[in-house]
Ligand SMILES: *[C@@H]1O[C@H](CO)[C@@H](O)[C@H](O)[C@H]1NC(C)=O
Ligand SMILES: *[C@@H]1O[C@H](CO)[C@@H](O)[C@H](O)[C@H]1NC(C)=O
């Protein structure tokens with residue numbers, strides 16, 4: 001038992017540190033992976049596979065072993081992750097594979113646990129991840145256009161994909177080398193935006209497929225949401241329900257790369273929730289109707305550490321209402337209900353893989369059975385002959401959302417709750433119904449222990465407990481300067497594009513200028529009873545307007561118009577615009593053109609002698625916040641910041657850092 005002192009910001013999660021024995025290779029006896037119209041074929045055998053999606057940089061390496069173990073215990077056969085290009089290549093040509101980006105360690109841990117891995121390289125990944133996983137420097141490659149038939153882009157993409165495939169091969173991580181990797185992915189949901197690129201989009205899809213297949217990775221590749229995926233690439237479904245999905249060739253199996261078991265959260269948005277019963281229904285229906293690979297997106301969502309949240313406006317938490325919550329705790333009854341479902345599906349696996357397709361039997365207006373057995377029909381089906389090998393399995397569905405149903409199936413009567421599937425591994429006994437939750441429901445409690453400030457209403461919802469052993473008597477503060485704070489500034493005439501200046505090293509960009517206001521202007525405004533107005537054609541994500549050091553207005557939105565009345569004094573006025581990004585765009589066509597900050601005309605209107613075009617003025621640029629760049633939030637650096645005790649009178653200030661010490665009882 002030890003007591004440590006830590007900044008509130010770092011009280012993120014506690015986790016068990018398990019030192020897994022990770023050796024260099026050969027987690028499995030080498031095996032080949034291929035596929036037919038029914039399933040993946042692993043070492044010569046068709047398999048029904050349950051996959052748990054989780055992204056290694058959204059947890060800490062200390063959490064990985066426990067998360068993998070919990071996935072396995074929950075019935076997963078496979079772990080699925082994206083590969084995060086902007087994490088692995090922060091500077092062009094300089095790769096990073098340490099810490100949360102130690103993908104080799106992650107893949108080895110998966111292998112050591114006996115699970116397989118589906119590696120979705122992308123390298124565009126969307127993922128509610130900053131810039132969809134693209135490094136921001138990619139914008140600066142001359143002549144580049146992302147995700148289309150564009151030579152500079154294709155060169156960069158190929159270089160990174162090759163790098164990852166080579167790395168995995170060198171580390172002996174493909175199945176045929178005795179590693180866990182059974183499947184890969186190239187691109188990601190490109191079908192959603194392909195039409196924006198016309199013929200060049202089609203060419204790009206063909207190129208991406210050929211490029212991937214040419215790398216000799218030796219395992220199948222998928223493209224998700226890609227109905228024109230070429231031969232030899234499996235086109236897979238993403239969505240809330242995929243039981244009606246048909247791949248674009250009768251030779252391809254039915255795969256579900258993203259089963260959306262929850263959703264992400266936006267600042268100010270609602271916390272999404274998908275009930276365990278509906279999720280289990282969707283999964284059971286998928287296997288009922290011929291599916292053979294299903295991945296939960298997410299099985300563990302985790303946290304967007306540092307500045308990795310995409311956007312705009314996605315929160316730091318990526319909990320996703322997943323079966324394992326952000327802190328690595330089982331989310332019940334979801335986790336347990338799915339575990340029971342997976343066990344039921346596993347009992348059916350021998351019959352599911354033996355049959356080339358299910359036999360359909362209509363049981364009622366909204367009730368149906370799908371039967372998997374090796375005989376050609378169920379006429380005179382002799383169930384006892386299959387014995388414990390259960391070579392006949394059936395799914396009975398009631399897709400009526402409101403009414404329960406009683407159905408007859410192979411001479412027996414079954415009760416089906418509304419919107420449910422019963423699973424009969426021996427075509428006779430129901431071992432699981434998706435609407436009947438047997439798993440325990442647990443209510444998690446999280447206790448906050450913070451000093452009580454009667455003036456800070458946000459704190460009033462927290463109860464102070466007796467157990468708290470230490471926290472500092474008061475909060476401390478330090479003010480953030482408005483505008484220039486460093487020598488690293490420069491001035492140019494005109495408005496520069498936000499990302500072109502920050503290169504995304506910070507969310508914040510200060511634009512600083514001076515406006516001269518004459519006596520005539522003041523008189524004009526007084527007589528007309530008007531105020532001058534700052535107008536910007538279009539802006540994202542957050543704008544703060546300061547005049548003479550005072551916050552005058554804020555605008556929040558994605559490419560919204562700014563019409564902000566302002567107030568000047570006679571003489572020179574400091575006009576400071578703070579442009580903030582809140583997660584770079586991660587979805588959509590033409591990402592390289594999206595950028596951030598301001599677009600179009602930017603002017604002050606309502607002056608006596610007409611509008612002032614602000615793009616003709618000289619502006620000084622300052623990137624970032626002082627506290628941010630001096631790492632004021634770290635244990636090591638924070639003491640240097642010159643903190644003072646927070647007094648009641650000092651609470652409201654525009655830009656202020658706050659800190660408090662408290663103890664963590666790390667039993
Ligand atoms: C995998 O397939 C390759 C190519 O067909 C073959 O040479 C190799 O022996 C196979 N490996 C295993 C373990 O079956
Ligand atoms: C940003 O910089 C690039 C050059 O790196 C330039 O091509 C582009 O026009 C700039 N964007 C804007 C909006 O100024």
Ligand SMILES: *[C@@H]1O[C@H](CO)[C@@H](O)[C@H](O)[C@H]1NC(C)=O
Nearest residue numbers: 087099100305306307631634
């Ligand atoms: C994330 O932030 C922490 C704390 O500032 C820093 O130590 C770490 O290097 C950052 N990690 C990455 C990958 O940027």
Ligand SMILES: *[C@@H]1O[C@H](CO)[C@@H](O)[C@H](O)[C@H]1NC(C)=O
Nearest residue numbers: 380381382383384385386387
């Ligand atoms: C069903 O199969 C078993 C085992 O092969 C056999 O003993 C039994 O007579 C068969 N029943 C019918 C009705 O054909």
Ligand SMILES: *[C@@H]1O[C@H](CO)[C@@H](O)[C@H](O)[C@H]1NC(C)=O
Nearest residue numbers: 453454455456647648649651
């Ligand atoms: C803040 O709290 C102090 C002490 O409880 C009280 O005297 C004061 O009126 C409060 N101020 C406001 C603005 O609520």
